[in-house]
Amino acid sequence: MASKRSNSGLTFKATLAQISVPASSANIGPGFDCFGIALELRDRYAAQVLDDETFDVDVTGEGADEVKKDAKNLVIKSMLRGFEHMGGKPRGIALRALNVIPHGRGLGSSASAIVGGLTLARSLVLTGEQYMSDEDLITLATELEGHPDNVAAAFYGGATLAWSEAKTSSTGEIKSIGRAVSLRVDDRIKALLLVPSNQLATAKARKLLPETIPHQDAVLNSSRTALLVHALAERPDLLFIATEDLLHQKYRAQAMPKTIALVEKLRGAGLAAVVSGAGPAVMVLYSGGEDEIDQLESVAPGFTAMKLAIAKTGAQ
Structure with a gap:
């Protein structure tokens, strides 16, 4: 497998990473800001690290005319946050997105973009799971989204129960950390x-x-x-x-x-x-x-x- 080593010691894969992320519905009635359920409607993303300092972004489908096509694109922002967490950053990124989740309707389009970006970043780093665990990914996704319910369902699938808990850092700063667990869903539903x-x-x-x-x-x-x-x-x-x-x-x-x-x-x-x-x-x-x-x-x-x-x- 072709790869590129960064100054930080991370090794970026030169191959294309592809990911699909489901839509999600949060709350489900009484479960405000804690319940989520993943729905079989998927946005699809493909990304590759570049040697040039550029962001080559192309988006088709839902919201294609509304979303940013540069470093402010939510998938790109999430990728960069993931790379930062892992300790390095590629010079550039090429991203292709095919969106089918309706935007601004309560179906988790932003959660899909965030989870997609973080998962792509992890996939583009050799042994990326060693630098970003699933728990780390949910924490980062919660930071970016503001609450953990949609991102948990988008990442784990099925139904999820999410919550936030306070954690004190080594510098004494208290941060709110997103957590989540999967719930069983009856096959008839x-x-x-x-x-x-x-x-x-x-x-x-x-x-x-x-x-x-x-x-x-x-x-x-x-x-x-x-x-x-x-x-x-x-x-x-x-x-x-x-x-x-x-x-x-x-x-x-x-x-x-x-x-x-x-x-x-x-x-x-x-x-x-x-x-x-x-x-x-x-x-x-x-x-x-x-x-x-x-x-x-x-x-x-x-x-x-x-x-x-x-x-x-x-x-x-």
Whole structure:
């Protein structure tokens, strides 16, 4: 295998690295900022280190006209952060991206780019896993994304439970570190995504959340979050009650009234419908027949229906 040694001692592979990363839906109702689930809709990236000091970036597909084509590209930024963590940096990078995950809809497009970039960086370094463990990668991805739920699902696949914990560095600085574990998902569970044409920035949606909530709402969310682990693993019949939420979705109604109205309509029909991430897409988890699901597009004007399998693998 051809390789190039850097001044830092890292050995960069001269070959092309390729990776695909699934879409992800976070929160899943009550699991605000901790639950994530990977969906079989994948952005694909290919990258190679260059001898020239240049960033050769080409993007096709979703958001191709909106994303940066230089060092500010999120995949490139993530690659550079990964190389920095491992202790070296190539002179230049060539990147090709084929995006299919809709941007700004609550489907983890930025998490895919971040996880893709970090995984590419690790893949382009000989014995890269020695310099960046899976735990390191989740920590770095959380730093870049701001929260660990989407990046965990994008990296590990399936369903994940993520959290942040305080860690004191050797200099005494306290940092918030992202952590995650994989959860079992019953093979019968599938997802229907109802995706509107409009986007919603996660930062805007977060600003609508209150500083405090009633104690009884917190109790309900705590019980539903615990139940969701069991429902996902082996009791799909409990998904409807397990996805009940009083913590975040209703407070975001003014930013996405059609989304919240659709969630309420679907839940009124007994379906496990939730806002996907920060919205405005809606996700319905189901395990039964397809007939009822196939009819949902007609009750969701302005939303495009996408039936997706749960991605059993993450970045690969």
